[in-house]
Amino acid sequence: MAKQQGSGSPSYLTPDEMKELIKSRNKNLPLSEKLEEKINLQVSSPTLKNFTPKDIKQYLDGYVISQERAKKDIAVAVAYHYKHIDCLVNNPGTPIKKNNVLMIGPTGVGKTYMLEKISQLIDVPLLVVDCSKLTKSGYIGNSVNDMLIDLFAKTNGDIETAEKSIIYLDEIDKIRTQNSYGQRDIAGQDVQVELLKIIEGAEVPIEVGKKKIMFNTKGVLFIAGGAFPELENIIKKRKNIKKEIGFGKEQTVSKTGELFREITTEDLVNYGLLPEFIGRLPVITALSELKQEDLENILKNSQESILKHYEAELAGYSIKIKFTDEAIREIAKMAYGKGIGARGLTTICENFLMELKYELPSTNIKNVVVTEELFRNPQKYLEDLNQKND
Ligand SMILES: Nc1ncnc2c1ncn2[C@@H]1O[C@H](COP(=O)(O)OP(=O)(O)OP(=O)(O)O)[C@@H](O)[C@H]1O
Ligand SMILES: [Mg+2]
Known part of the structure; x- marks a missing residue:
């Protein structure tokens, strides 16, 4: 287990280093070598953490909406x-x-x-x-x-x-x-x-x-x-x-x-x-119930939004998928109706995307824009696609 080295007083992170750390954790960016090293020296000792409440809240804001x-x-x-x-x-x-x-x-x-x-x-x-x-x-x-x-x-x-x-x-x-x-x-x-x-x-x-x-x-x-x-x-x-x-x-x-x-x-x-x-x-x-706007906000702004997850998955097949604001609103509306908070977003998206995730990698489509219409009727989109390919 890594321990703080040396016997001096704990080397707390400076405000700038703290900002860098929060930014890197929020945006998935690599840390500078210097900071990486400093954190490694501190890592197993939470007593040395010097996060202010504001640092923690600011970090949470990147993920937890409302x-x-x-x-x-x-x-x-x-x-x-x-x-x-x-x-x-x-x-x-x-x-x-x-x-x-x-x-x-x-x-x-x-x-x-x-x-x-x-x-x-x-x-x-x-x-x-x-x-x-x-x-x-x-x-x-x-x-x-x-x-x-x-x-x-x-x-x-x-x-x-x-x-x-x-x-x-x-x-x-x-x-x-x-x-x-x-x-x-x-x-x-x-x-x-x-x-x-x-x-x-x-x-x-x-x-x-x-x-x-x-x-x-x-x-x-x-x-x-x-x-x-x-x-x-x-x-x-x-x-x-x-x-x-x-x-x-x-x-x-x-x-x-x-x-x-x-x-x-x-x-x-x-x-x-x-x-x-x-x-x-x-x-x-x-904690309050999440409203439809909050669910929309989660899809658009949370660092771990499920849409970002799908974008990354399909990028593995060199397919770019984008969701229009209208489609996002529709997903949020349906998820809200389920009454299970943000979990509804995953259920709705999984149902909707399953066929697309299955079919798209076998086509030569490289760009998909999910409109409200596509979201409502993915079957039609796929049928049109098959007809074009015939
Ligand atoms: N406010 C939020 N902002 C962003 N994403 C959220 C938010 N609330 C929930 N999620 C998403 O929904 C998932 C499930 O939420 P979470 O596990 O926090 O539920 P919970 O409040 O603990 O509910 P339960 O009482 O059923 O355990 C999270 O993993 C996250 O992806
Ligand atoms: Mg829970």
């Missing part, structure tokens, strides 16, 4: 988390408040994506854990300790790096203390209780082969995320009740994202999270 508030919240949480680790390394006794985050937002709007991109930027491992599969230790299923073993394996047994990684607790809304009918869910509650300790930061023994080693979770950043399907109604209900008994006036909140910004601990407890559990996730951020 979700401005969530990008800021996550950028702040991540940047300061690594500052806290610096403190811990330099002054082991420092009392540290962890910036663990709870992300609330519907499916396919960028929760996991945002974290994947951050973990690539700051070069720390990201472990995504499906909480719906977690069970209390001793029961069949994945236990809470298994996630630490997975992290240890992911870092090839490098405990120092594993102890500074990010764990994304996906589907956190599936471990509830009660179901939607108000009946107790002991299994969900047990898992929450087991998670408390490691989220807070504790020395946990893990078994690796025949060895037992201690895994300290103090430096691990926990980000929990889920769709919380009934939460919107819980918040609305609370707000209305307060209005009736005269505590406040009703506000017309149309967007779910905005409504979620008014979330209280009480709402989350009513949903089925333990107060102690919520207390360990002090940053709560909401």
